[in-house]
Amino acid sequence: MGDEQLRVVATTGHIADTLNNLGGGDLFTVENLLGPGIDPHTYVPTEGDIELFETADIVFYNGVRLEAQMDELLEQLGERGDTVVVAVGDSLPEDQLLDWEPENNLPFDPHIWNDMRLWMQVTQTMADTLAEVDPANAEQYAALNEEYQVQLQETHDYVLAVAESIPQENRVIISGHDAFNYFGRTYDFQVEAVQGISTETEASAADIQQLVDLIVEREVPAIFIENIVAPDTIEAVQAGAQAEGVDVQIGGELYSDALGEPGSPGATYTGLMRYNIDTIAGALGGAPGGE
Numbered sequence: 001m002g003d004e005q006l007r008v009v010a011t012t013g014h015i016a017d018t019l020n021n022l023g024g025g026d027l028f029t030v031e032n033l034l035g036p037g038i039d040p041h042t043y044v045p046t047e048g049d050i051e052l053f054e055t056a057d058i059v060f061y062n063g064v065r066l067e068a069q070m071d072e073l074l075e076q077l078g079e080r081g082d083t084v085v086v087a088v089g090d091s092l093p094e095d096q097l098l099d100w101e102p103e104n105n106l107p108f109d110p111h112i113w114n115d116m117r118l119w120m121q122v123t124q125t126m127a128d129t130l131a132e133v134d135p136a137n138a139e140q141y142a143a144l145n146e147e148y149q150v151q152l153q154e155t156h157d158y159v160l161a162v163a164e165s166i167p168q169e170n171r172v173i174i175s176g177h178d179a180f181n182y183f184g185r186t187y188d189f190q191v192e193a194v195q196g197i198s199t200e201t202e203a204s205a206a207d208i209q210q211l212v213d214l215i216v217e218r219e220v221p222a223i224f225i226e227n228i229v230a231p232d233t234i235e236a237v238q239a240g241a242q243a244e245g246v247d248v249q250i251g252g253e254l255y256s257d258a259l260g261e262p263g264s265p266g267a268t269y270t271g272l273m274r275y276n277i278d279t280i281a282g283a284l285g286g287a288p289g290g291e
C-alpha cells in the first residue's frame, strides 16, 4: 500500500471493535461512524459522513437493513467501484437468519451480533476482505483473525454457561425494542419487546398491555432498558404491571444496537456480551460472573 495506510470505515461499533482486533489502529485506520448510544435504524448520514465513505478504501456495514437510512447509498458507492463496500451480514447464509417483516421490506432480523456464532462468520468475512485489499499483510490478518476467533468462542461459551444458570421459567427478556431475538435463539430465552424489529415504529398502548399481561401471567421478575432506546416505554410496562399487583423490577440497561462509552463494560463487543448476560442473570435469578 506504499506509505499510505489503508483507511477503513465501520458503521456500527460492533464492526469497528472487531476491526480493531484484526489489526485496526496498527495495520490500517478505523473510523467508526455510529458512536456509543446511537441508533443505527434511524441514523441519516450527513454530507460529512458521505464524504467519509467516499474517501475510504473499505467501508464495512452491518447490512440486513440495519442501517435503513443509508444502505442504498452504500450499495451505490460499492457499485461505482472506487471503494470496497461490504455488508457483513449479507454474506451470511439466509437459512441462518431469522425472518422478520418482509411486508415492510425487512425480510430478516438485522441484530446478528447477538448470535456470536454468526459474528464469528462475519469476522472471517472482514479478515478475508482485508487480506484481499491489502495482500502484503494477508498473513497477519489471518493470524489476528485466528486469535480473535478464540476470544469470540470463549465469550460465546461464557454466555451459554451463565444463561444456563438462570431457572428455565425465568428465561424471558423483555426490553425496549426487538434486538434480542438471535440472543434468544442461541442462548435459550423467550424474547419480547415494546417496539418491533426497528425503532422506527411507535409503541402502542396495546403493545404495552400485551407485555403487562405476559409479566403477570409468567410472574416475570425483571425487564430491561436499552442503551439506544428511551426508558419511557419500559417504565410504562413496569407501571402497568404494578397497577395489576405485580412488582416487576427494571433489571438494568442492556447494550443493544450500539457499544457503550469508552471505559464502560460495553466498550467492546465481547465486553458487552458478557455485561448483557451478567445483567440478565443477575435480574432473573441466575449466577452472573460465571459463579
Ligand SMILES: [Zn+2]
Residues within 6 Å of the ligand: 041, 111, 177, 178, 179, 197, 198, 199, 257
Ligand atoms: Zn435494533
